[in-house]
Amino acid sequence: MQRSSDRIHVTHAGRLESSSKPFEQADRAKARGQPYDEAAYPQLLREAVRDVIEHQLTLGIDALSDGELGRLRTWPYYSKRLSGIEYRACKPGEFGSTIFKTRERERFAEYYEDADRARYAAGAPSRRDMRIVCSGPLESKGTTELQAELARFREVLGSIEAAAAHDAFFPVIAPGWLDHFIFNEHYRSEEQFIHALAEVMRPEYEAIVGAGFIVQIDDPGLPDTWATYVPAPPLVEYRRRSRVRVEALNHALRNIPEDRVRYHLCWGSWNGPHVDDLPFEHVIDLMLQVKAQGYSFEAGNVRHEHEWKLWRDVKLPAGKILIPGVVSHRTNTVEHPEVVADRLCNFASLVGRENVMGGTDCGMGGGRIHCEIGWAKLEASIAGARLATQRLWGRGAA
Numbered sequence: 001m002q003r004s005s006d007r008i009h010v011t012h013a014g015r016l017e018s019s020s021k022p023f024e025q026a027d028r029a030k031a032r033g034q035p036y037d038e039a040a041y042p043q044l045l046r047e048a049v050r051d052v053i054e055h056q057l058t059l060g061i062d063a064l065s066d067g068e069l070g071r072l073r074t075w076p077y078y079s080k081r082l083s084g085i086e087y088r089a090c091k092p093g094e095f096g097s098t099i100f101k102t103r104e105r106e107r108f109a110e111y112y113e114d115a116d117r118a119r120y121a122a123g124a125p126s127r128r129d130m131r132i133v134c135s136g137p138l139e140s141k142g143t144t145e146l147q148a149e150l151a152r153f154r155e156v157l158g159s160i161e162a163a164a165a166h167d168a169f170f171p172v173i174a175p176g177w178l179d180h181f182i183f184n185e186h187y188r189s190e191e192q193f194i195h196a197l198a199e200v201m202r203p204e205y206e207a208i209v210g211a212g213f214i215v216q217i218d219d220p221g222l223p224d225t226w227a228t229y230v231p232a233p234p235l236v237e238y239r240r241r242s243r244v245r246v247e248a249l250n251h252a253l254r255n256i257p258e259d260r261v262r263y264h265l266c267w268g269s270w271n272g273p274h275v276d277d278l279p280f281e282h283v284i285d286l287m288l289q290v291k292a293q294g295y296s297f298e299a300g301n302v303r304h305e306h307e308w309k310l311w312r313d314v315k316l317p318a319g320k321i322l323i324p325g326v327v328s329h330r331t332n333t334v335e336h337p338e339v340v341a342d343r344l345c346n347f348a349s350l351v352g353r354e355n356v357m358g359g360t361d362c363g364m365g366g367g368r369i370h371c372e373i374g375w376a377k378l379e380a381s382i383a384g385a386r387l388a389t390q391r392l393w394g395r396g397a398a
Contacts, residue, residue, distance in 0.1 A: 001259050001293050002167050008385040009062040014171035015363025016067035017371040018048035031072045045070045050156045060382045063167040066153040080145045084136040096131040098180045098228040104276045132182045138196045143207045150211040170208045174219035176245030191244050198248035209260045216262040224268040226278035246289050253291045263292035269362040280307040298361040299324035311350040325361030327377040329368040334376045340384020353392045358385045
């Protein structure tokens with residue numbers, strides 16, 4: 001994994017949006033179960049992947065993704081990868097995801113009713129009425145689907161000469177986040193279920209690294225599961241449950257060198273009050289126990305920006321890299337490069353400039369923020385990194 005050895009490097013959390021209107025329209029229709037041109041879709045997808053890679057290179061992004069294009073994680077996605085799961089209608093009182101029953105939703109019920117109504121009126125796929133359940137022993141169906149995704153990414157990267165000098169990463173879900181969307185109706189305990197999820201994900205993690213990519217483990221569940229317990233559990237009990245998830249993930253990563261792993265956590269990508277977000281201080285030590293070299297986390301939004309100060313007291317282990325979000329998907333306002341530079345320099349002052357990369361709070365695609373604004377924010381992160389480089393090295397601002 002490349003470091004900020006002579007300047008501040010910049011990356012992002014993975015999901016991006018292509019400027020290809022035909023692909024985005026086809027992908028939206030596919031996700032909603034509407035008719036789309038299935039014969040044309042593979043080529044549209046390949047062209048869209050090329051588009052987002054070239055756009056990243058044009059801006060100056062150092063560590064690239066394929067934008068996670070074509071990988072909407074719904075029932076069709078999981079059903080091709082896992083056995084032991086079923087898709088059924090929710091029973092009374094059930095939801096298709098844990099995020100639909102939280103303490104914050106109870107407190108801001110009217111806001112969330114309005115937000116849900118607007119979202120689903122626009123045709124977004126719903127997880128409210130159907131749910132994925134684990135009804136038998138979980139087993140991997142193999143990595144055929146994943147290998148096709150990796151091959152496409154590798155093929156497009158190989159066709160772009162400028163991409164050769166860059167790191168390339170591929171995001172995939174952590175076991176401790178999967179149980180937000182896959183509900184256990186088979187295993188005798190939550191711990192057994194989490195470890196079973198980790199074991200079926202292990203082949204995917206290893207296949208990604210085997211294909212030559214850095215694997216990014218997406219794990220909003222480490223902090224954001226806190227809000228889904230109604231009522232809130234004692235903090236010591238929550239940390240015990242979180243530790244189980246970290247241990248299961250580390251077991252799944254046991255065959256992968258740490259310098260081929262990035263770990264991303266956030267407090268959920270939805271736009272809302274987030275007043276019930278668990279303070280980072282309660283899980284920062286658990287995050288650092290994950291067998292990864294890079295740690296990506298929210299630091300650019302108004303709920304978590306102040307938490308850079310935690311690194312005054314928390315020691316970053318040797319060889320590790322912080323990837324704080326310096327631009328956020330939670331506002332349409334594009335951050336000023338000076339603000340980005342301030343955020344980067346705050347972290348560099350505490351953990352060392354070579355141990356910091358600029359990141360994003362979460363993905364800049366997938367409906368979180370408009371495509372044009374998402375790319376503008378990435379451009380601002382590059383400009384801010386140049387200013388930070390000038391301050392930290394005394395040179396390098398364009």
